[in-house]
Amino acid sequence: MGHDEITGAADTGASTNVQERILAAVGGSGPGEHIVDSASVLASALGLPWHVMFVETPRTARDRSIARRAADVLAYATRLGATVSSETAHSVADGLIDRLGIEPARHLVIGTPSALRGRHTLAPALLRDLATRRPDLTIHLAPAQPAFTLAPPEKLAGVRPPLWHHGIAVGAVLLTLGLCELLSLVVGGRPLSLLFLFPVIAVAARLGLGPAITAVVSAVLLFDLFLLQPVMHLEPLAPVNIVLWIALTSVAVYTSLITGALRNRAALSDRNAQESARIVAFARTLGRVATWDETAAAICDEFAEVLNVQAVLFREEGGQLVRAAARPADVAWSPVAQAALDWAWANGTEAGTGTGTVTATDWRVQPLSTSLGTLAVLAISRDDSRNPIRADKAVLFATLVSQASLALERLVLEDRWRVSHGVPPLAATEPVGRSAP
Numbered sequence: 335m336g337h338d339e340i341t342g343a344a345d346t347g348a349s350t351n352v353q354e355r356i357l358a359a360v361g362g363s364g365p366g367e368h369i370v371d372s373a374s375v376l377a378s379a380l381g382l383p384w385h386v387m388f389v390e391t392p393r394t395a396r397d398r399s400i401a402r403r404a405a406d407v408l409a410y411a412t413r414l415g416a417t418v419s420s421e422t423a424h425s426v427a428d429g430l431i432d433r434l435g436i437e438p439a440r441h442l443v444i445g446t447p448s449a450l451r452g453r454h455t456l457a458p459a460l461l462r463d464l465a466t467r468r469p470d471l472t473i474h475l476a477p478a479q480p481a482f483t484l485a486p487p488e489k490l491a492g493v494r495p496p497l498w499h500h501g502i503a504v505g506a507v508l509l510t511l512g513l514c515e516l517l518s519l520v521v522g523g524r525p526l527s528l529l530f531l532f533p534v535i536a537v538a539a540r541l542g543l544g545p546a547i548t549a550v551v552s553a554v555l556l557f558d559l560f561l562l563q564p565v566m567h568l569e570p571l572a573p574v575n576i577v578l579w580i581a582l583t584s585v586a587v588y589t590s591l592i593t594g595a596l597r598n599r600a601a602l603s604d605r606n607a608q609e610s611a612r613i614v615a616f617a618r619t620l621g622r623v624a625t626w627d628e629t630a631a632a633i634c635d636e637f638a639e640v641l642n643v644q645a646v647l648f649r650e651e652g653g654q655l656v657r658a659a660a661r662p663a664d665v666a667w668s669p670v671a672q673a674a675l676d677w678a679w680a681n682g683t684e685a686g687t688g689t690g691t692v693t694a695t696d697w698r699v700q701p702l703s704t705s706l707g708t709l710a711v712l713a714i715s716r717d718d719s720r721n722p723i724r725a726d727k728a729v730l731f732a733t734l735v736s737q738a739s740l741a742l743e744r745l746v747l748e749d750r751w752r753v754s755h756g757v758p759p760l761a762a763t764e765p766v767g768r769s770a771p
Contacts, residue, residue: 354382354440356439357387357434358373358442359386359430359442360387360408361426361445366406366407367407370407370410370411372476374415376443380441382441383417385419386416387430388408388418389421389422389429390420391425391426391602401420404725405726408725409720412689413693418728419725420725422602426460431464439471441472443475444460444473444476499542502537504548504552508552508556509533510529510553511557514526517529518561527557527561530557530582531582531585534550534553534582537549538585538586538593539593542590543586543587549582549586550579550582558570562575613734620737620741627658629741630647630710633741634659634660637712637731637734641722641723641724643722644661644662645714646712647713648711655675655676668695670694671699674695675713677691678699679708679711682701684698686698686699687719687720687722697714698715698722698723699712699713700713702739705743712738
């Protein structure tokens with residue numbers, strides 16, 4: 335296999351309620367495709383289903399290039415036959431443990447620490463944490479690829495603060511120097527170095543560590559030139575300046591770390607709050623509609639807007655699948671898309687792009703199923719022919735699918751109740767869900 339292994343416990347008699355499954359964790363940098371390849375080889379060798387996931391943490395939430403990179407890796411995993419998901423958690427270990435709680439597995443595939451030297455890595459501490467919290471889990475380390483490039487140059491350039499942020503830092507220090515000169519006329523003395531803490535803290539909190547260091551350098555040099563005797567004499571390594579260097583740099587680093595972590599958590603919380611509000615709004619919309627046509631239109635509108643896709647909903651009438659709603663209304667439908675639709679309806683499983691079945695079509699076909707069976711089929715497609723479900727939208731998509739399925743189930747049960755009581759159903763023909771295979 336070419337894997338190193340860390341086995342939390344060699345107890346082969348562990349509880350049998352843990353399903354034999356393989357879970358692979360990928361990041362937004364590092365050998366993502368190589369981890370997927372290793373998981374695929376392991377799944378083929380053991381004959382087990384496998385799932386690839388990306389855990390978005392507060393640290394990675396604000397860098398969209400990481401999500402795009404993870405989406406490409408997850409798309410590659412789907413082409414190899416894996417199921418995929420993108421989930422949010424406070425840490426990678428928490429996300430993995432949560433996933434293992436939902437879908438238990440005995441095997442976890444991640445990259446070796448030596449292969450992950452980027453900013454967003456699965457560090458050795460993660461291995462120790464997982465081994466402690468899940469001693470029954472076998473961890474497979476995908477071997478490193480020395481020639482792998484962790485981040486493209488454009489990504490590295492994108493994380494650097496713009497030059498005008500450094501200009502703001504210097505300007506803030508100059509304003510503080512002017513204030514110090516005015517105060518020195520009032521107080522008579524010149525023990526005003528404490529005032530330079532304010533621009534350093536402000537810049538570190540708002541603009542980050544790089545501009546804050548610029549503010550520190552500017553503050554020390556200007557303090558030495560204009561506020562220390564003799565004036566206009568530069569001696570940056572004087573004892574008083576060394577103390578100022580240490581104090582301001584420590585404050586800048588600490589403030590930038592604390593505020594950066596808070597901003598990352600806020601960004602992740604804001605996105606989760608927006609998705610939760612979207613889910614609630616969709617539930618309210620489905621609660622207001624009362625007919626099949628209105629419900630189908632509401633479902634297509636929601637998916638088209640949330641995922642920026644074309645959406646078509648099909649349901650059975652008179653023994654045939656018919657188009658109940660579409661956004662836009664003039665969506666073209668190809669024979670290959672029809673094949674994916676027929677497969678999804680007959681088997682109750684998803685088909686099309688991003689899945690392992692009928693992948694030649696640009697459409698992703700998703701059955702809307704409940705305990706009553708498959709009630710309808712939703713098809714979505716992007717104009718650029720890429721996978722319509724981005725990695726960071728996978729959980730939201732699954733939630734919306736569940737809500738849409740429940741809304742259709744309500745209509746089915748209401749129609750059945752109407753028929754049983756001699757009341758005309760909501761539609762001309764009673765919609766009957768196909769039993770799940």
